[in-house]
Amino acid sequence: MKVVSPAGDFEIKVNDSSVEGDFVVLSGQMGVWDSKIYMSPSDIWQFASIFLRPAVILYLLKLPFKSLFGSK
DSSP states (O other): OEEEETTEEEEEEEEEEEEETTEEEEEEEETTEEEEEEEOHHHHHHHHHHHTSHHHHHHHHHHHHHHHHOOO
């Protein structure tokens, strides 16, 4: 994944997920730094609502075909 901001562009690689208390934790690396993203239940619902948009769902449905047949 890539984060683009006025502070710069950062590559983020998520390696694992776990549950700690009331949080879903995504563990990974941002550049050379180890990082953890803590998502509360409200964060998860917000994240899901962002991904449940028609354009994103259509893109996700196209992914298997793009990987099988390639895209130009």
